[in-house]
Amino acid sequence: MKIGTYEIYSLTSAILFAIGLGGVFLAKHFLRKIIATIIMGAGVFLCFVSFAKRDALTFADPIPHALVITGIVVAVTAAAFALSLARRIHKLTGEDTFGNEK
Amino acid sequence: MKEFPTSALPALLVGLPMLLATMSLFFRVKGRALLGVLGSFLVGSLAFFAFIEVAKYGTIIHILGGWEPPLGILLRIDPLAAVFIGLTAIIGIFISLYSWWYFRARIASIGRFPLFWPLWFFLWAGLNGLFLSNDLFNLYVTIEVITICAVALAVLSGEAKALKAGLRYLLAAIIGSMAYLFGVALIYGSTGTLDLNLLGEVLKPGNTKTFALIVITLGLLIKKAAFPFHFWLPPAHSAALAPVSALLSALVVKGAFYMMLRLWTEVFEVSLTFAAGQLIGITGAAAVLWGSWQALLQTNFKLLVAHSSVAQMGYLLMMFPLLIMAPGQDADSAEWLAPAWTAGIFQVMAHAFAKASLFLSAGIVVMALGHDRIESLRDLVAWMPMTAMAIGIAGVSLIGLPPSGGFLAKWMLLKGVFLSGQWWWAPAILAGSLLTAGYVFMLLRLAFAPARVKDPFRPVPKILQVCALLLALGSFLIVIPAENLIQFLEGSKSFGSGIESIMKGGGYGNE
Known part of the structure; x- marks a missing residue:
């Protein structure tokens, strides 16, 4: 196969998709x-x-390009929402991981 | 697609809930709830009207902005979509009514959650959009709308437990949608179209398509909490407020199932093999056994109901191995396809009614007790006979005893299993029913047992109990028009169709 x-x-x-997928499961914080998940998204786009x-x-x-623009908007929204959830959890309990539960 | 009548109905079914959601933001709490209840009747009657129109004229399409596919977006409402939209409308009206009284009753202790109404209507718009969509990317956008609204609803109570469950739900859903989108990208790259009808024609078997099929299916399995990926569902569904749990369990998980059904039967026919169907069936059977077993072990009512959702969704996956023909079988002469499809559709409806009723009942119990530990259900029958009856009736439908909708679904599934010769699914179906009977009777035994404390239950508004009871009865009433409903569904392109295995063509390899 010619590499172009x-x-x-x-x-x-x-590779980006795989790195992201691994990261979601392996990372704790x-x-x-x-x-x-953002890296996963970058791979897809x-x-x-x-x-x-x-x-x-x-x-x-x-x-x-049109599809990717839409996808990026959706991904940014989801990431912002996830970040605000994480921040609220940190504020309420001081935790920044899921802890022992899976 | 030219021959189908066009109408503004499909666009209205998405637009109206979205408009209501936006409008409700301008109202104060009280007006918002009123708008919500009235709006649910409005959207419900629109859905009913659409159902009648489809019954009269068959598939109806709407071409958005007059741009024809493949460039433009086409919304189509065929009998299969009409059934899902109608189901969403009926369940949605009952849950809206329940929520109105639920949030009023809880005002003193916690609050009225004013964001519930706009989020619920955005969710409704997303669900209707999903059922109407006819291209892969539109499906992605609608399922993202559904996910974000569903997670926002799940964390509405603002408690740390719900927030954590919500974040886990959101992360799982993002992985699911990214995997799905990856598959969509691969398909677009190799065919240059996203339209489901066109794809069904141009998609040829090959390595790229097989890989795309795998990532899309995996993404959807995560979203619908199929067996190895169900970890997010029980905490998220049990930590949410009662009406939200009912919405999530009855409607939201069905969205991903609907997508999978559409894609497998209309688009991916060419890439599927008998083994793929068997694999999906195995995850379904595992979900039935594992979910029911876990439900039996729970000590909290809402967690029990949530685990039961994992199990009941498993039954839906057992429909897929029956749709794919084994080598040497012919889809035209396979008489088990109609029972398999009937089983799938009725399982969706029976589970939606029964599970909504159970979660609403759980909300009533929480309101009366302040918690949902199962051993406190003692003497429920004397104090809240209607709720006890709702739990009993919904439970009977989940077990699959005649003459409930659940019975019809499981009976048809068994019939399909034996007709197709795939008898190995039968033990899982029967064992699942037995385990379900175990946890339902565990609840009912306690409901009839004498109470240990004086005045165990605080009074709860009657109307809440009526809503839960009517939904439970709904899981029985759907059996009455079964014959007509199946006839109606046969007008759908995919209903009753099987998937021919590609092995006989031998067309493997990349074009």
Whole structure:
């Protein structure tokens, strides 16, 4: 397989996704878990954008960009919500991990 | 899609709850609750009207802004979507009525949770949007709307326990939706379209599609709390306020199931193998056994009901192995498809009614006792006969005793299992029913036992008990129009269709 720009992007996106997925499960601290989900998101969005320039097309496909913009908005909202939850938990109990429970 | 009649109905079904949610933000607490109850009747009657229209004309579509797919977004309401929208409307009206009285009654102790109403209507808009969507990305957006509203509702009480459960729920849901979106990206990259109908035609089997199918299915399984990924559901559903628990258990988890059903039967037919169906069936069977067993061990009413949700959702997954033809079988001659589909749809409806009723009853018990420990249910029958009856009736439907909706679902599932020759699912179905009977009778035994303390229960508004009882009765009443409902559903493209295994074509490999 020839390694071109497209392959590099795709591989990077898969690696980012895997790093994020691992991080959510392995990290203990709320902040780390939330950042891991953001990294997962970055992988997915990179994957989407890299598909905009496919071999068959001579121009960049605009639809993935529109989708990624929407996806980013949703991801930012979810991350902000998660952060505010984590902050409230810290304020109420002083804890910043889920503790012993899974 | 040209031949279908267009109408503004699908757009209204999403737009009206969204408008109501936004409007309710401008009202004070009292006006907001009133708007909420009136609004629920408004959206409910719109859903009813849509149901009638679909029964009359068949599938109705709406092309948003006049932009035709694949560039524009198309909303379509076919019989399958109409049934889910109708179910959401009926359950939604009862829960709205209950919430009105519930928040009024609790004003002195905790508060009235004014954010409940806007969040619930945004959630309703999201659910209707999900049932109406016809492309992969729209499904992603609607399921995110549902998730964020559901988590916000789950943490409404503001207690540390609920917040923690909510954060875990949110993280699990984000992983689920990211996995789903990854699959969507792969599919878009290889086909250049997101429209479900077009995808069903152009998708060819290949490694990319198989991988996309796997990540999408995994994402949806996390969202619907299937067996190994159910860890977030019991704490989140049990720590929420009673009407919220009812919404989450009765409606929200069904959203992910609906998506999976649509995608598997309409889009991914070509990438599925017999083994994939068996694997999903195994997770379903494991959820039935594990969830029921855990429910039996609980000492708190709400946790028991939440674990029972994990189990009952497992029954839904057992429908998938029946839809996929084993090598050598032909979908046209498979007479177990209709029972399998009937089982799935009736399990969705029976569980929605019964579980909403149980969680609302749990809310009544918490209100009367101040806590939900099961051993305090003693003498419930004498003090709150209506609630005891609601728990009993809903429980009977969960067990699957005739003539409840749960019975119809489980009977049809057993019929499908034996007709298709996949008899190995039967022990799990029967054992699940037996375990369910165990925890339901454990509740009822205590309800009939004599009380140990004087005046164990504080008085609770009658109307709350009536709502719970009517929902429980609903899980029985759905059996009466069963025949007509199945006939109605047969107008849906996917209903009753099977999935042919790709093995016979031998078309593996990347195009």
